[in-house]
Amino acid sequence: MKIQSSYRCFIVIIWMFVIAGSGCTKLDVPVESQLTADNFPKTQAEYIAAMGPVYTQLRAQYAQSYWFMQELSTDEALIVARAGNWYDGGKWRDLHYHSWTIDHDLVNTTWQWGFTGVNTCNRIMALFSTLPDDANKRTSIAEIRMMRALTNFLMMDLYGNIPLIKTFGDATPLTTTNRAEVFQYIESEVKLALPDLSTATGAATYGRPTRWAAFALLAKMYINSACYTSVPRYNDAVAMCDSIMQSKKFALDANYLAMFDINNGPQITEFILAVPYDNNVATGQYFARYSLHFALKDKYGIPFIPSDPMATLPEFYQLYTDTADVRMKQWLVGKQFDNQGNPILIQTTKAGLDQTYKGADAGAPVSYQLTFTPNLTLDPTVDALKLDVGNDELGKAKGYRNNKFYPDKTSLTRNQSNDVPVFRLADVILTKAEAILRGADGTFGDTPASLVNKVRARSGAKALSSVGLQDILDERGRELAFEGWRRNDLIRFGKWESKWGYKTDTDPNHRIYPVPATQMQLNPQLSQNAGY
Numbered sequence: 001m002k003i004q005s006s007y008r009c010f011i012v013i014i015w016m017f018v019i020a021g022s023g024c025t026k027l028d029v030p031v032e033s034q035l036t037a038d039n040f041p042k043t044q045a046e047y048i049a050a051m052g053p054v055y056t057q058l059r060a061q062y063a064q065s066y067w068f069m070q071e072l073s074t075d076e077a078l079i080v081a082r083a084g085n086w087y088d089g090g091k092w093r094d095l096h097y098h099s100w101t102i103d104h105d106l107v108n109t110t111w112q113w114g115f116t117g118v119n120t121c122n123r124i125m126a127l128f129s130t131l132p133d134d135a136n137k138r139t140s141i142a143e144i145r146m147m148r149a150l151t152n153f154l155m156m157d158l159y160g161n162i163p164l165i166k167t168f169g170d171a172t173p174l175t176t177t178n179r180a181e182v183f184q185y186i187e188s189e190v191k192l193a194l195p196d197l198s199t200a201t202g203a204a205t206y207g208r209p210t211r212w213a214a215f216a217l218l219a220k221m222y223i224n225s226a227c228y229t230s231v232p233r234y235n236d237a238v239a240m241c242d243s244i245m246q247s248k249k250f251a252l253d254a255n256y257l258a259m260f261d262i263n264n265g266p267q268i269t270e271f272i273l274a275v276p277y278d279n280n281v282a283t284g285q286y287f288a289r290y291s292l293h294f295a296l297k298d299k300y301g302i303p304f305i306p307s308d309p310m311a312t313l314p315e316f317y318q319l320y321t322d323t324a325d326v327r328m329k330q331w332l333v334g335k336q337f338d339n340q341g342n343p344i345l346i347q348t349t350k351a352g353l354d355q356t357y358k359g360a361d362a363g364a365p366v367s368y369q370l371t372f373t374p375n376l377t378l379d380p381t382v383d384a385l386k387l388d389v390g391n392d393e394l395g396k397a398k399g400y401r402n403n404k405f406y407p408d409k410t411s412l413t414r415n416q417s418n419d420v421p422v423f424r425l426a427d428v429i430l431t432k433a434e435a436i437l438r439g440a441d442g443t444f445g446d447t448p449a450s451l452v453n454k455v456r457a458r459s460g461a462k463a464l465s466s467v468g469l470q471d472i473l474d475e476r477g478r479e480l481a482f483e484g485w486r487r488n489d490l491i492r493f494g495k496w497e498s499k500w501g502y503k504t505d506t507d508p509n510h511r512i513y514p515v516p517a518t519q520m521q522l523n524p525q526l527s528q529n530a531g532y
Contacts, residue, residue, distance in 0.1 A: 044139070044140075054124060054147050055147075075490070077310055078376075081387050087386055089105075093385065097502065102516060102517040108516035118148055122148070142193040150213075153220070159513050159514075162176065173523060183221065207274060207275070213423055234439050245425075252458045254458070257406075262279075264418060272422075274419045274421045280412075287402075294306050296336065299338050311401055314376075327478050332403050349364060352393060353368050355395070378390075406418065429452075433451035433452050449463075449465070452467050461478075477489070496510075509529070515527070515528050
């Protein structure tokens with residue numbers, strides 16, 4: 001288990017608390033409390049422990065259903081079927097083709113996760129509101145308010161028009177609120193929380209929202225404001241980025257790849273807000289399960305056989321052209337070797353290697369070196385809609401694999417201890433560069449090129465002489481791959497309706513997901529998004 005300090009252990013314990021409550025349509029549950037004058041939280045540590053369910057709920061699906069909806073719908077990643085395995089009723093295929101419906105499993109799971117999170121914040125805020133006023137209470141309520149704002153932002157980004165749940169226990173039927181109004185509400189909530197949020201960084205506040213996380217959330221909102229509200233707010237985006245950058249509280253971490261290793265944590269100087277994971281007591285992050293080929297099990301010393309369904313598209317990998325860029329090392333491409341430099345060999349037959357081989361010696365043994373190839377060509381014997389790349393060894397090796405969140409050999413299960421960043425400094429720097437390019441005033445002598453090159457220099461990439469919007473999008477792709485922002489970026493840059501992989505959908509209604517059918521049935525007051 002990853003433990004870097006006593007605080008690290010404490011924060012992991014906080015995230016273990018089991019969540020109580022339910023989805024957004026079940027709000028008539030009375031507030032129950034065993035709080036007495038003898039046991040209500042008084043110290044900061046006691047308040048943090050009492051807020052545990054808020055953080056547990058965010059962790060539950062942040063690296064799973066939420067991440068899938070943000071990434072598998074883009075050119076960055078997809079889950080393919082391999083001889084029918086991982087077809088799963090088409091739910092992964094639909095994310096790639098943009099053919100999801102109101103009945104899609106992940107659309108409903110993520111909705112329930114998000115609004116259960118909002119309701120959890122409301123429940124604990126209601127409990128805290130009865131306690132005597134002091135600085136610890138005010139800071140704790142500010143953190144809960146910020147977590148509620150963050151969760152509402154994630155839901156607004158995915159679903160557009162959403163219900164606003166402001167009070168725990170209110171049985172009033174919920175209606176859908178216009179996205180622009182949701183934006184204004186979230187903005188007001190963040191600003192309300194700001195004065196009472198901590199300005200401390202490092203172990204003291206790791207995994208919890210600080211004033212800097214509030215600025216980062218507002219920067220995200222303002223850079224996307226034209227998409228959310230039709231009103232650009234690029235100068236406001238720059239102001240929020242400057243609030244973080246000029247604080248000197250954060251720095252680009254010297255080792256890019258180490259930021260995502262299993263021992264990342266409060267020592268990472270770049271993380272503004274991260275979701276802590278631990279392979280034993282704070283589970284739910286297992287990217288290696290999806291990305292690694294089964295033959296890599298021994299190389300990485302992991303205790304399970306990887307499932308091998310996820311790969312990237314060649315169009316996305318083409319962003320990586322600078323061989324000096326250390327970010328290229330997050331990808332597994334070409335011939336594979338073990339840690340001693342020996343080729344990783346798979347024993348099979350000629351037909352087992354290539355199912356199209358029909359020679360008389362199809363059963364002859366073959367020793368094949370695992371080689372990842374870029375193109376995810378489909379099995380011609382299977383309906384193309386099934387996204388099946390075949391059951392032979394060549395098919396199983398199709399597609400380059402992302403290895404950013406390094407496999408966790410200390411785990412006894414498929415769970416990993418790599419914390420997942422929500423906001424980090426490189427994102428903020430690139431956001432400022434983009435805002436200036438889109439018309440904001442430059443500040444502190446920064447230019448789009450100087451900002452982008454600051455990020456590139458950290459990874460050893462060559463400096464760019466000039467920078468346009470496409471360069472910003474490409475740099476964001478390289479820098480933030482697999483961190484959950486690609487869908488958000490493609491929509492903002494007007495690329496969401498582009499073709500990639502086997503996806504040809506151009507329906508702008510698919511920039512947001514539908515309200516799940518089950519939620520519409522539970523609450524007919526909700527309005528469905530256009531096009532569904």
